[in-house]
Amino acid sequence: MSKKALQAVQKKFKARILDTHDRLGNETLVVHADGLLEVCTWLRDDDKMAFDMLSDITAVDYLNRSPRFEVVYHLYSTRLKHRLRLRVPLELDGLRVASVSGLWKSALWGEREVYDMFGVDFAGHPDLRRILMYEEFVGHPLRRDYPIQQSQPRMDLRRTERDAVEEYRYYYLSNTAPPRLGEGHVGEDA
Amino acid sequence: MNQPRSLDAMHPDANAPKHEEVMVLNMGPSHPSMHGTVRMVLTLDGETIVKCDPEIGYLHRGFEKQCENATWTQVFPYTDRLNYVSPLLNNFGYALAVEKLLGIKTTDRCDYIRTLMGELSRISDHLTALGAGALELGAMSAFLYAIEGRDLLYDLIEEVTGARLTVSYARVGGLKHDLTEDFSERWASIEPRIYDVLRKLDQLGTKNRVFMDRMQGTGVISQADAISYGFTGPSLRSTGVAHDIRKDHPYFAYDRVDFEVPVGSRGDNYDRYLVRFAEMEQSIRIIRQCLRDLPAGPIMVDAPHVVMPEKADVYNSIEAMINHFKLVFEGIQVPAGEVYSFTEAANGELGFYLVSNGTGRPWRVRVRPPCFYLMGGIDRMVEGAMLSDIIPTFDTINMIGGEIDR
Numbered sequence: 001m002s003k004k005a006l007q008a009v010q011k012k013f014k015a016r017i018l019d020t021h022d023r024l025g026n027e028t029l030v031v032h033a034d035g036l037l038e039v040c041t042w043l044r045d046d047d048k049m050a051f052d053m054l055s056d057i058t059a060v061d062y063l064n065r066s067p068r069f070e071v072v073y074h075l076y077s078t079r080l081k082h083r084l085r086l087r088v089p090l091e092l093d094g095l096r097v098a099s100v101s102g103l104w105k106s107a108l109w110g111e112r113e114v115y116d117m118f119g120v121d122f123a124g125h126p127d128l129r130r131i132l133m134y135e136e137f138v139g140h141p142l143r144r145d146y147p148i149q150q151s152q153p154r155m156d157l158r159r160t161e162r163d164a165v166e167e168y169r170y171y172y173l174s175n176t177a178p179p180r181l182g183e184g185h186v187g188e189d190a
Numbered sequence: 191m192n193q194p195r196s197l198d199a200m201h202p203d204a205n206a207p208k209h210e211e212v213m214v215l216n217m218g219p220s221h222p223s224m225h226g227t228v229r230m231v232l233t234l235d236g237e238t239i240v241k242c243d244p245e246i247g248y249l250h251r252g253f254e255k256q257c258e259n260a261t262w263t264q265v266f267p268y269t270d271r272l273n274y275v276s277p278l279l280n281n282f283g284y285a286l287a288v289e290k291l292l293g294i295k296t297t298d299r300c301d302y303i304r305t306l307m308g309e310l311s312r313i314s315d316h317l318t319a320l321g322a323g324a325l326e327l328g329a330m331s332a333f334l335y336a337i338e339g340r341d342l343l344y345d346l347i348e349e350v351t352g353a354r355l356t357v358s359y360a361r362v363g364g365l366k367h368d369l370t371e372d373f374s375e376r377w378a379s380i381e382p383r384i385y386d387v388l389r390k391l392d393q394l395g396t397k398n399r400v401f402m403d404r405m406q407g408t409g410v411i412s413q414a415d416a417i418s419y420g421f422t423g424p425s426l427r428s429t430g431v432a433h434d435i436r437k438d439h440p441y442f443a444y445d446r447v448d449f450e451v452p453v454g455s456r457g458d459n460y461d462r463y464l465v466r467f468a469e470m471e472q473s474i475r476i477i478r479q480c481l482r483d484l485p486a487g488p489i490m491v492d493a494p495h496v497v498m499p500e501k502a503d504v505y506n507s508i509e510a511m512i513n514h515f516k517l518v519f520e521g522i523q524v525p526a527g528e529v530y531s532f533t534e535a536a537n538g539e540l541g542f543y544l545v546s547n548g549t550g551r552p553w554r555v556r557v558r559p560p561c562f563y564l565m566g567g568i569d570r571m572v573e574g575a576m577l578s579d580i581i582p583t584f585d586t587i588n589m590i591g592g593e594i595d596r
Contacts, residue, residue, distance in 0.1 A: 024290055024529050052417050055532075056558040060545050072543065074530055074558075078417055078431055081438050085530060106420030109566035117254075132247035132595060141255060148252075148259055 003027075005048065013039050018089070028085040036088055037098045043075060043084065044103050051075040051084060054100065057110035059118040063144040067091045071120055073100070090120065099125040117142035212240055217580065219248050224584060225322050226591035228565075237577045242569040246562075246594055253596035257555035261521030262288055265555060266358045272557060273593040274355055276315035278307050278347070279535045280593075281360035286441060287531035287542035288362045291524050294493055298443075298485045300364045305443040306480040307350065307359065309473040313384070314343040315536035315588075316466045316473075323463070323585030324395055327404050332394040339387035342380045349376065362522055363497045364490035374481050381474065388470060395463070405460035409571045409583030412457060419567035422560050423538025424465045425587060429457035435534040447479045462586035496522050521550025537561050537588055559593040 006027055010017045016035025021028050031039050043049045055074040062068055067089040075084045088097055099122035101107040111122040112131040119140040122128055130137065136155040139146050218229035227248040233241040253272065257265050269284045270277040282304045289296060296304075321336025344354045349370050351357040359366050370376070395401050411421070413429040426433055434451040436444040452468035454461030490497045498517055503510035526548035532541040538560030545554040564587045572580050 023527060024293075026528070026530055028528075053420055055420060055422075055539065056530075056541055056543065056556070058543055058556040058558075060554045060556075062553075072556075074541065074543070078433050083530075104420070105415070105418040105570075106563050106566060109562065110420075113562075130247075132250045134247070141252065144258075146255075148255060 009039070009043075009049075012042070026085055027083070028087060030087045030089065033088050033090060033094075033097045036086070037100065037103075039086070040073075040100050040103055048080075049084075050077045050079050052078055054104035054106045054110065055083075057107060057114055059114045059120055059142075061118060061142065061144045069095060069118065069120065071097055071114060095119060096121040096123055098123050099128075101125055116140070119143070215577075219245075224581075225326075226589050226594075228589065228591065228594075230580065232577070232580075234577060239572050239575055239577060239580070242572050242580070244565055244568055246565060249591040249595035251596070253557065254555055257552055259551070261550050262362060262524055262552060263517075263522060265552070266360060267356065269557075270356045270358055271592050272559065272596065273315070273535060273537070273540075273590045275318045275590060276311035276536045277355055277357050278311040278351075278359055279315075279533065280540065281357060282308055282442070283531070283533040283535065283540045284542055285360035285362055286533060287529060287544050288522075288524065290531050291527060291529045291544055291546055292362070292496060292522070293525075294363055294491050294496060296364060296491055297488055299368075299487045300489045300491075301443040302480050302484050303365060303369060303489065304360070305447065306369075306477055306484075307347070308442070309476045309480075310343050310347060312536045313470050313473045314340045314347075316470050317343075317387070319536075319585065319588040320391060320395070320463065320466055323582065323588075324391070324401070326581050326585055327401060329394060329398075329401065332391055335387050335390045335394070339384050342383055342387075346373075346376055346380060349373075361490070361497070363493055364488075368489050377477065377481060381478075384474065388467070392467070396467070402460065404578075404582050405458070405463055405586075407456075407458050407460075408575060408579040409459040409462075409586065410457055411567065411571050415567070415570055416457060419570065420563035421538065421567060422563070423534065423536070424462055424469065425538065425564055427452065428454035428461035428465045430455050435532055435539060439532070441533060443480065443483075444476075446483070447476050449473075449476050459582045459586045466586075523548070523550055524552075532558075535560055537564065537590070537593075557596060559590075559596065561587065561589045562594050565589050565594055 003022060006020045006022060009029060010020055013035060016032050016039055017029055018032055019030035043051045053076040055076045057071065057073055059069055059071045062070065069090040069092065071088045071090060073086040075086065090097060097120065099107060099111055101111060102124065109131065111125050112128060114120050115122060115128050116130040116133050117140055129135070133141065138152060139150070213234045215232045215234055216229060217232055218224055219227045229245040231243040231245060232239055253268055256268060265284060266281060269280040272280045317336045317340045321333040325333035347357065348354045350373065351359040351366065411429060413431060416426050416429045417431065422433065430453055432451050432453045437451055449472045452465050452472065454465050494513055499510035499513050504514045524546040526546050528543070528545045530541060530543045532539050539558065540560055541558030543556035543558070544552055547553045568583065568587060571583050
């Protein structure tokens with residue numbers, strides 16, 4: 001991706017693009033959170049851009065800087081073989097950005113991880129829950145103000161709604177008959 | 191002898207619906223046919239998978255958090271433990287990222303050795319993936335042959351690096367040390383044995399009826415889906431996309447060696463198997479060329495602000511001693527900035543996104559593990575298929591716990 005293409009993007013989305021650079025051969029756009037979805041859709045569908053793959057999503061916590069967080073997207077085009085980085089700056093009290101999982105499926109898991117590690121809320125994500133940590137985990141471990149030695153509260157034994165082992169015990173180990181499953185069940189016909 | 195009764199006769203109601211309600215089955219976290227600790231919460235309709243929800247994180251140890259509290263050099267041992275089947279590739283990937291940030295170019299000899307050792311690692315990774323895959327489909331002897339081949343490579347790697355798995359062989363700006371003097375002869379002696387292993391695996395697997403039935407047409411993913419899910423490496427190539435970072439964005443000495451990128455067409459388990467198989471042969475080709483063309487010269491760049499001084503100098507000159515002290519205690523001073531560096535690891539694109547604030551410790555180290563996104567798409571590959579299809583699909587994806595959970 002050349003400098004020219006970067007300028008073209010900047011021209012097209014003037015109000016949305018806060019900054020561009022291509023240091024170390026990494027073309028970068030700093031995009032305002034409001035315009036992310038619009039810019040991403042165009043980058044994916046435009047013939048000269050054709051970013052059909054979202055390589056990675058991550059975030060960086062700059063702690064003493066304002067805006068404090070940045071969500072970072074790495075795009076790749078398998079056809080044109082070029083790359084682009086998008087950075088979306090976010091403040092702690094507005095840690096929310098539109099989900100791009102409708103454009104690229106890899107965002108389904110990528111955004112879950114960023115949510116888990118940084119607490120960024122991805123609006124429109126169909127299944128936003130923790131991925132590496134467990135549900136009861138308190139805090140977001142990759143934030144810079146999360147101490148490395150931090151311990152976690154004890155939690156109760158988890159009771160899931162349907163547990164395969166419990167079901168097995170109920171049906172096969174106790175002598176209670178399984179509940180009727182309705183007409184047409186194999187037990188009824190035979 | 192009585193005629194066997196047909197199955198229909200034994201089950202007159204074979205066409206009647208047998209199950210009105212789906213069942214939830216937890217496969218894992220420690221399942222005998224799943225190498226790596228991962229749990230799949232499966233919703234089953236009979237033996238058909240309705241929904242597959244992989245749950246990862248059982249090996250999470252805070253790699254990225256630990257890196258923020260280590261110097262740039264101290265990260266190397268952590269990278270060994272990402273993909274622990276091909277640690278050299280992780281080492282080199284991270285080293286390349288830091289070197290990009292520092293703006294230094296490694297020496298020719300170092301580039302060739304990194305290429306060479308990386309390919310050794312790639313073969314050992316593929317052998318493990320194929321061997322373990324065969325084992326889980328019931329081919330115990332194929333696994334043993336594959337592991338024999340892997341051990342030959344590990345012996346060679348151990349001789350050069352001093353360790354089989356926890357190699358920590360790369361350094362910022364070069365390598366820990368040079369190849370051993372008899373490396374070429376050692377390789378020449380094991381190369382025919384690796385070929386022998388490959389031939390045996392080929393005979394046991396490729397045309398085996400049982401193996402083919404389990405692999406062909408299972409775990410299928412379309413090209414468009416594979417791209418959208420962020421698949422890379424053999425899994426993407428099996429769908430027909432000739433995407434190989436070694437060819438498209440060459441690093442190290444890959445632009446100076448000749449090799450081909452094997453591509454599949456159907457995107458099923460069998461194609462992923464064949465792609466891996468063909469890649470091992472290409473890797474052997476690369477190793478041969480590297481040994482033939484290996485240039486003489488230093489393995490470390492001439493950059494005192496990055497590279498440790500010689501031990502003799504440390505003891506005998508005050509400048510080298512101060513330099514050594516600064517490098518150990520304060521670490522390499524990396525200029526502020528950010529970089530995304532990507533290499534072709536055995537499973538796909540291994541990316542490192544580094545952010546430096548200009549000190550001796552990284553502000554942020556993000557690793558993009560290839561199998562994280564592969565696992566993110568596994569539900570797409572198995573939903574609607576039979577329960578038993580999970581096993582070969584999981585194998586050919588080759589999820590590595592250390593890498594996906596970090």
